[in-house]
Amino acid sequence: xxxxxxxxxxxxxxxxxxxxxxxxxxxxxxxxxxxxxxxxxxxxxxxxxxxxxxxxxxxxxxxxxxxxxxxxxxxxxxxxxxxxxxxxxxxxxxxxxxxxxxxxxxxxxxxxxxxxxxxxxxxxxxxxxxxxxxxxxxxxxxxxxxxxxxxxxxxxxxxxxxxxxxxxxxxxxxxxxxxxxxxxxxxxxxxxxxxxxxxxxxxxxxxxxxxxxxxxxxxxxxxxxxxxxxxxxxxxxxxxxxxxxxxxxxxxxxxxxxxxxxxxxxxxxxxxxxxxxxxxxxxxxxxxxxxxxxxxxxxxxxxxxxxxxxxxxxxxxxxxxxxxxxxxxxxxxxxxxxxxxxxxxxxxxxxxxxxxxxxxxxxxxxxxxxxxxxxxxxxxxxxxxxxxxxxxxxxxxxxxxxxxxxxxxxxxxxxxxxxxxxxxxxxxxxxxxxxxxxxxxxxxxxxxxxxxxxxxxxxxxxxxxxxxxxxxxxxxxxxxxxxxxxxxxxxxxxxxxxxxxxxxxxxxxxxxxxxxxxxxxxxxxxxxxxxxxxxxxxxxxxxxxxxxxxxxxxxxxxxxxxxxxxxxxxxxxxxxxxxxxxxxxxxxxxxxxxxxxxxxxxxxxxxxxxxxxxxxxxxxxxxxxxxxxxxxxxxxxxxxxxxxxxxxxxxxxxxxxxxxxxxxxxxxxxxxxxxxxxxxxxxxxxxxxxxxxxxxxxxxxxxxxxxxxxxxxxxxxxxxxxxxxxxxxxxxxxxxxxxxxxxxxxxxxxxxxxx
Amino acid sequence: xxxxxxxxxxxxxxxxxxxxxxxxxxxxxxxxxxxxxxxxxxxxxxxxxxxxxxxxxxxxxxxxxxxxxxxxxxxxxxxxxxxxxxxxxxxxxxxxxxxxxxxxxxxxxxxxxxxxxxxxxxxxxxxxxxxxxxxxxxxxxxxxxxxxxxxxxxxx
Numbered sequence: 001x002x003x004x005x006x007x008x009x010x011x012x013x014x015x016x017x018x019x020x021x022x023x024x025x026x027x028x029x030x031x032x033x034x035x036x037x038x039x040x041x042x043x044x045x046x047x048x049x050x051x052x053x054x055x056x057x058x059x060x061x062x063x064x065x066x067x068x069x070x071x072x073x074x075x076x077x078x079x080x081x082x083x084x085x086x087x088x089x090x091x092x093x094x095x096x097x098x099x100x101x102x103x104x105x106x107x108x109x110x111x112x113x114x115x116x117x118x119x120x121x122x123x124x125x126x127x128x129x130x131x132x133x134x135x136x137x138x139x140x141x142x143x144x145x146x147x148x149x150x151x152x153x154x155x156x157x158x159x160x161x162x163x164x165x166x167x168x169x170x171x172x173x174x175x176x177x178x179x180x181x182x183x184x185x186x187x188x189x190x191x192x193x194x195x196x197x198x199x200x201x202x203x204x205x206x207x208x209x210x211x212x213x214x215x216x217x218x219x220x221x222x223x224x225x226x227x228x229x230x231x232x233x234x235x236x237x238x239x240x241x242x243x244x245x246x247x248x249x250x251x252x253x254x255x256x257x258x259x260x261x262x263x264x265x266x267x268x269x270x271x272x273x274x275x276x277x278x279x280x281x282x283x284x285x286x287x288x289x290x291x292x293x294x295x296x297x298x299x300x301x302x303x304x305x306x307x308x309x310x311x312x313x314x315x316x317x318x319x320x321x322x323x324x325x326x327x328x329x330x331x332x333x334x335x336x337x338x339x340x341x342x343x344x345x346x347x348x349x350x351x352x353x354x355x356x357x358x359x360x361x362x363x364x365x366x367x368x369x370x371x372x373x374x375x376x377x378x379x380x381x382x383x384x385x386x387x388x389x390x391x392x393x394x395x396x397x398x399x400x401x402x403x404x405x406x407x408x409x410x411x412x413x414x415x416x417x418x419x420x421x422x423x424x425x426x427x428x429x430x431x432x433x434x435x436x437x438x439x440x441x442x443x444x445x446x447x448x449x450x451x452x453x454x455x456x457x458x459x460x461x462x463x464x465x466x467x468x469x470x471x472x473x474x475x476x477x478x479x480x481x482x483x484x485x486x487x488x489x490x491x492x493x494x495x496x497x498x499x500x501x502x503x504x505x506x507x508x509x510x511x512x513x514x515x516x517x518x519x520x521x522x523x524x525x526x527x528x529x530x531x532x533x534x535x536x537x538x539x540x541x542x543x544x545x546x547x548x549x550x551x552x553x554x555x556x557x558x559x560x561x562x563x564x565x566x567x568x569x570x571x572x573x574x575x576x577x578x579x580x581x582x583x584x585x586x587x588x589x590x591x592x593x594x595x596x597x598x599x600x601x602x603x604x605x606x607x608x609x610x611x612x613x614x615x616x617x618x619x620x621x622x623x624x625x626x627x628x629x630x631x632x633x634x635x636x637x638x639x640x641x642x643x644x645x646x647x648x649x650x651x652x653x654x655x656x657x658x659x660x661x662x663x664x665x666x667x668x669x670x671x672x673x674x675x676x677x678x679x680x681x682x683x684x685x686x687x688x689x690x691x692x693x694x695x696x697x698x699x700x701x702x703x704x705x706x707x708x709x710x711x712x713x714x715x716x717x718x719x720x721x722x723x724x725x726x727x728x729x730x731x732x733x734x735x736x737x738x739x740x741x742x743x744x745x746x747x748x749x750x751x752x753x754x755x
Numbered sequence: 756x757x758x759x760x761x762x763x764x765x766x767x768x769x770x771x772x773x774x775x776x777x778x779x780x781x782x783x784x785x786x787x788x789x790x791x792x793x794x795x796x797x798x799x800x801x802x803x804x805x806x807x808x809x810x811x812x813x814x815x816x817x818x819x820x821x822x823x824x825x826x827x828x829x830x831x832x833x834x835x836x837x838x839x840x841x842x843x844x845x846x847x848x849x850x851x852x853x854x855x856x857x858x859x860x861x862x863x864x865x866x867x868x869x870x871x872x873x874x875x876x877x878x879x880x881x882x883x884x885x886x887x888x889x890x891x892x893x894x895x896x897x898x899x900x901x902x903x904x905x906x907x908x909x910x911x
Contacts, residue, residue: 010852016854018792025794282798640852
């Protein structure tokens with residue numbers, strides 16, 4: 001291996017440190033109008049009227065557009081990856097505070113913003129529902145009827161369903177959980193909750209649409225250009241080839257910028273005014289776009305005399321907010337991993353995607369997995385404590401081993417669960433005593449492991465172009481948002497064609513030029529697109545050899561491509577185009593049993609270990625060490641892989657200790673970085689990152705995806721460490737000093753009064 | 756429309772002038788000169804993505820009115836490699852892998868320059884103190900701390 005396994009800097013490093021990297025944020029086009037969004041001020045209501053008179057009268061306002069204007073252009077202006085439930089601008093009803101209701105267009109964004117504040121809307125307010133458990137009852141209905149998209153065959157049966165907030169319910173039955181509970185030595189049950197938090201990429205959502213001659217070009221900060229093209233074409237009733245989607249670098253994505261976000265809105269506006277239109281959200285507005293699901297997870301385990309878990313029942317309620325986004329897929333795909341990476345014969349899973357009157361929820365670095373691991377690894381620790389067994393030994397005794405079927409029925413292969421667990425235990429010095437502190441400052445340690453199935457069904461296509469001078473260009477629609485996709489793919493091409501990775505040019509997504517990719521999400525790119533890139537490079541290599549034969553060069557000799565072209569065409573001319581698609585096999589879970597023996601092309605394994613210090617007088621928590629370990633297959637670029645692991649863990653540290661959207665009557669009350677606290681440089685504990693190398697046999701050169709694995713174990717590892725330190729159990733995120741102090745005081749028999 | 760005001764200032768070593776409305780901030784002014792390294796993100800002076808040096812002091816460009824630079828000297832990230840060579844800080848950020856998406860990077864780079872000018876051999880605490888006004892959502896903080904130390908070694 002010459003190129004694969006090299007720690008080369010990302011290809012774009014120079015552009016990024018000099019401030020010259022290209023982001024949609026910077027884009028300005030001649031004649032461009034700026035749009036400012038007027039947003040709903042009630043959580044649930046029927047629109048009585050929208051008064052734009054005063055706003056229209058402001059000098060410099062070009063046009064004001066409301067939902068009905070869009071309905072004239074697009075008869076069914078609803079979009080979404082799983083359900084066509086989200087209107088481009090609110091129609092008839094609003095379903096959450098902050099929902100887009102109107103847009104002011106002006107050449108100067110300050111004028112657009114000023115005029116936006118002069119719009120007045122009147123609503124007939126309806127009762128609202130915010131809690132996922134309350135939403136299980138059909139008392140307050142967010143959507144009159146379910147409208148599943150045609151994209152997913154297994155959602156078709158939901159079409160037209162009325163009188164419910166359950167967008168999707170996924171059920172899995174394996175063995176006989178009820179009978180096993182009856183037989184079990186002990187049955188242990190807990191409920192865990194997670195909060196609403198969000199991605200907050202520092203390049204906030206931004207998109208520009210530019211109308212052409214029967215065509216439309218969309219420049220956008222988006223992780224799924226191919227999907228955007230398909231969805232915009234569907235909305236307009238066009239063929240896909242009339243829509244062009246271009247994506248430069250992204251200033252962060254984290255799952256926020258998947259599927260359609262601002263793109264349908266700028267596309268409709270540009271078609272209405274026949275001019276380029278840009279909408280760039282503020283940091284505050286991001287709180288009304290997409291979030292991470294709050295969850296309630298009821299988990300129950302039956303344990304045998306030998307310390308083996310014999311049965312587990314999981315009920316997971318996903319608070320999806322006002323529009324489904326990709327929530328129904330999370331409910332199912334993450335749902336079947338809800339019992340954790342454990343070998344359990346009898347399992348029942350009930351997982352529900354719920355509509356409520358909150359900002360919609362979607363995918364956030366883990367596709368629901370961090371919420372599940374929070375619950376099942378806190379629960380696992382509590383079971384071990386109740387049995388008086390060492391938590392690491394308890395896990396070793398129960399984890400899924402190579403070849404064993406997971407809850408879904410799919411066998412575990414190339415999944416380094418035991419290795420990740422052992423790595424964490426060794427790094428923590430689990431067998432050595434811990435200095436537990438004295439007086440009011442106490443120390444403890446804990447760990448947690450989690451796993452995830454990769455997304456499927458899914459398709460990736462790549463093109464490798466070898467030019468007449470021998471230089472090589474790669475075309476894919478995978479988005480580089482900082483994870484290093486461009487660099488890893490260049491290393492794969494370099495390995496196959498025996499050239500330096502740095503010499504491979506990677507063309508960024510432009511759907512007129514780059515071929516289809518399902519999306520840059522779910523840690524799928526390195527595996528799926530990486531396989532397509534490898535195959536495309538191999539195709540180019542085969543065609544170069546054929547060209548050499550055509551040119552009359554003897555076989556078995558490696559000629560530089562430039563010489564082959566010159567010999568064949570008599571001058572520096574021609575191309576060799578290698579292309580390939582990668583589509584792993586997949587079997588959708590059975591609707592009745594939830595089972596499938598081929599549910600994922602590969603498994604991701606991640607875990608964390610933590611040592612913490614807790615001040616028993618204040619509840620303050622200090623993380624002394626955070627150890628992250630993940631199965632990364634054979635890393636293509638170990639240095640970049642390590643930064644991915646570290647960054648994911650620190651992001652999850654924010655979701656664990658501080659980040660939470662606060663709601664008051666459906667209104668977000670902390671929609672700014674001043675009041676919604678993300679980790680800063682002063683909040684970073686000493687971090688150790690361990691790549692657990694284990695060959696992924698179906699991956700490109702043995703590699704697998706890693707972008708999310710670092711998030712899995714962080715929250716429960718810290719909760720387990722706090723329990724170890726001071727004997728209290730926190731069951732709801734985030735784990736604030738107040739929560740710890742309340743638990744300490746309650747445990748001591750003199751609880752704090754409610755504020 | 757608000758009337759404009761004429762200002763004269765030094766931009767990356769060159770004398771320049773502009774006619775700008777008094778409500779516009781420094782980031783908007785720089786965009787008129789096709790400089791996009793300072794980026795407005797949080798809009799509240801909390802994230803540091805819009806960091807610019809004004810008379811050698813780091814300011815948040817999103818909170819700094821454009822007209823205030825009249826008669827002053829403005830330095831942006833684009834000036835650091837004016838001679839075609841990256842600064843020690845920029846090179847150290849590359850060597851340590853101290854960024855992912857790169858959106859906040861120019862702000863960190865400029866703030867690190869200011870830190871090293873005032874503290875050529877900074878302690879961990881100095882680094883955390885100076886960079887506490889810069890946020891990185893990709894969370895490359897451990898690598899950033901390493902990069903600043905590496906740059907300090909290259910300077911001294």
